[in-house]
Amino acid sequence: MNGGPLHPPEWTVQHRGPDTVLRLAGDWIACRTGVRSPADARRTVDEAGNGTLRIDCAQLGQWDCGLVVFLRMVRDRARAATGIRIDDAAVPQAARQLLALTAAATSATHGSRKVAHKSIAVRAGENVLRAGKEVGLATALVGESALRAPVALAGRARTRAVDVLQLAGEAGFGALLIVAICNGLVGDILAFIGAVQFRRFGAGIYVADLVGIAMVREMAAVMTAIVMAGRTGGAYAAHIATMQGNEEIDALKTFGIPPFDFLVLPRVLALVTMMPLLYLYGCAVGLLGGYVVGIATLNITSSAFLVELQEAVAGRQFAIGLVKSLAFGALVALAGCHIGLRAGRSAAEVGRAATSAVVAGIIGVIALDALFTACTNAMGI
Amino acid sequence: MSRDESLLSRLEVRNLTVAFGTNVVQRDLSFEVRAHSIFAVMGGSGCGKSTVLKAMIGLLSPATGTVLVDGEDYEAAGERRRIEIRRRFGVLSQGGALWSSMTVGENVALPLQMFTLFDASSIRALVDLKLALVGLESAAEKMPSELSGGMRKRAALARALALDPDIPFFDEPSAGLDPITSNRLDDLILELSSGLGATVVIVTHELPSLFAICDDGIFLDGETGRAIARGAPRSLRDGCGDPTVRAFMERGRRATDAARGTGS
Numbered sequence A: 001m002n003g004g005p006l007h008p009p010e011w012t013v014q015h016r017g018p019d020t021v022l023r024l025a026g027d028w029i030a031c032r033t034g035v036r037s038p039a040d041a042r043r044t045v046d047e048a049g050n051g052t053l054r055i056d057c058a059q060l061g062q063w064d065c066g067l068v069v070f071l072r073m074v075r076d077r078a079r080a081a082t083g084i085r086i087d088d089a090a091v092p093q094a095a096r097q098l099l100a101l102t103a104a105a106t107s108a109t110h111g112s113r114k115v116a117h118k119s120i121a122v123r124a125g126e127n128v129l130r131a132g133k134e135v136g137l138a139t140a141l142v143g144e145s146a147l148r149a150p151v152a153l154a155g156r157a158r159t160r161a162v163d164v165l166q167l168a169g170e171a172g173f174g175a176l177l178i179v180a181i182c183n184g185l186v187g188d189i190l191a192f193i194g195a196v197q198f199r200r201f202g203a204g205i206y207v208a209d210l211v212g213i214a215m216v217r218e219m220a221a222v223m224t225a226i227v228m229a230g231r232t233g234g235a236y237a238a239h240i241a242t243m244q245g246n247e248e249i250d251a252l253k254t255f256g257i258p259p260f261d262f263l264v265l266p267r268v269l270a271l272v273t274m275m276p277l278l279y280l281y282g283c284a285v286g287l288l289g290g291y292v293v294g295i296a297t298l299n300i301t302s303s304a305f306l307v308e309l310q311e312a313v314a315g316r317q318f319a320i321g322l323v324k325s326l327a328f329g330a331l332v333a334l335a336g337c338h339i340g341l342r343a344g345r346s347a348a349e350v351g352r353a354a355t356s357a358v359v360a361g362i363i364g365v366i367a368l369d370a371l372f373t374a375c376t377n378a379m380g381i
Numbered sequence B: 001m002s003r004d005e006s007l008l009s010r011l012e013v014r015n016l017t018v019a020f021g022t023n024v025v026q027r028d029l030s031f032e033v034r035a036h037s038i039f040a041v042m043g044g045s046g047c048g049k050s051t052v053l054k055a056m057i058g059l060l061s062p063a064t065g066t067v068l069v070d071g072e073d074y075e076a077a078g079e080r081r082r083i084e085i086r087r088r089f090g091v092l093s094q095g096g097a098l099w100s101s102m103t104v105g106e107n108v109a110l111p112l113q114m115f116t117l118f119d120a121s122s123i124r125a126l127v128d129l130k131l132a133l134v135g136l137e138s139a140a141e142k143m144p145s146e147l148s149g150g151m152r153k154r155a156a157l158a159r160a161l162a163l164d165p166d167i168p169f170f171d172e173p174s175a176g177l178d179p180i181t182s183n184r185l186d187d188l189i190l191e192l193s194s195g196l197g198a199t200v201v202i203v204t205h206e207l208p209s210l211f212a213i214c215d216d217g218i219f220l221d222g223e224t225g226r227a228i229a230r231g232a233p234r235s236l237r238d239g240c241g242d243p244t245v246r247a248f249m250e251r252g253r254r255a256t257d258a259a260r261g262t263g264s
């Protein structure tokens, strides 16, 4: 196609005896002179009435698919309105052949189905049902891991130790910096708030108790789990969802390798081992942060702070924190894997899976923590 | 192999209907795959060949109907039994589906590590052999993302052969390969069947392969969602009256000519 000035496409319908002539003129170049609308084609055919519609291309200039798409709409409309025959002998040979190809293609796509529009009530109901099903599936996954984990540890499942080690390394070492930053800052903040409040009563030394108990019992476990939900839970979901899309999971199944053993268990084992370690590390950094801020803002000696801290943080607090971090590790890994395995097979689904895994992980961690707090309160520990 | 054995059917499909939701892809298929045959699943693009293959492998539960493997109902078997049955299969899916986080060598090695007691050096030797069979011995250390499309397909073929399957399923093994490589693959598949006694189920559009290696088959029609012909591709080419089948076997020449004829 040369770049010279183009004439806008024109078409006129003329009646000549029993026949009608559709006269095409001008240049029909889709991206330069536009594409005619279906309404144009409909009007043209309706104007033509019954009989034979002969297409005359004597004054047709340049053309490309912009012409073919118009001819196709005219043809389809004429087919729908019975009694019209199209005589396209004058249409350029190449355009006619393209048109013939579209005829073959349309007849092959017969099974198109309409998606029914659903009312809000129906959609809400469906969502509730789906949520119920999700909970059921997630529970099944928790049960399955409880049952399969001992088998895997005994080395009889299709879980490879190398996978567990590699995943544990990625989850653990990779997270050291961000876990330190988060927990250190939380320790600082706790000490700061405590210092401001307690100083008014001349009880500044209790900052040590506040930082110690809050970090060890609650904050270190929760903060670390939230960091891991964002960092690792989302990654697990995205990885597994991508494998789903590539049919890699199907390939595992065809070899008789259960995806649960091969993909889910190593991730659960990796996080369940790394989360308590990261928790202890997060505790250490958080307490250090609280200590630094406490000493800097209050008029107490370093040894007094440390003695107070030591008395406040009993072994029991660590036990509670460790149990929590174990549970959080399992939860984050299971949420990521479950959502990844349930994802669809497209790139958009991968993004959606990663997002929901992070959201589910964070909400789950906080909800589980509330449950733990209620239980420990009730038990009086 | 004895005469009786060669008449045995290894796979039997009875009244199989496969569907995605309400969209029925193929309905009421019934056929048998004889032992040691190379069975072709033919048909136009989008007619449901891959879907039927998935149902035969057990990746997709059929809407109705049963698939018998050596006389055993696949769906009715328990999960544990199903895994055992699957171990006789080797599957090359249309997209290859290599495990993308492992090298090509590890892809082929994984099934061997999982299901055999070979030591590391035997596994290496076997992996090298399988990769050499498909002409990829130099690519063992590469990641799947570093391979070309045809190489990926061949690597996936090597993986499908890792456990020396009795019943390999190949979905378009030679699509996207040059004529020489695809000829070599034909030889390989023939060797699997006649030399190693495997029963091969293959989806392919390559007419030369179909005529050269397949001795039985089924032709699926996308428009009606049914099987419209049964038999060896060669005999379908020479003796089938159905116009769709004829057009397929003659590379659509007639159909296109006919369309041109009516268009002008």
Ligand SMILES: Nc1ncnc2c1ncn2[C@@H]1O[C@H](COP(=O)(O)OP(=O)(O)OP(=O)(O)O)[C@@H](O)[C@H]1O
Residues within 6 Å of the ligand: B020, B025, B043, B044, B045, B046, B047, B048, B049, B050, B051, B052, B094
């Ligand atoms: N996951 C899916 N969900 C919904 N529909 C699907 C899905 N996979 C395939 N289909 C539909 O099923 C039909 C058959 O698809 P299939 O992949 O089996 O075709 P095919 O015969 O293998 O085609 P080709 O030769 O192009 O590989 C198609 O119409 C397709 O749209």
Ligand SMILES: [Mg+2]
Residues within 6 Å of the ligand: B049, B050, B051, B094, B171
């Ligand atoms: Mg296919």
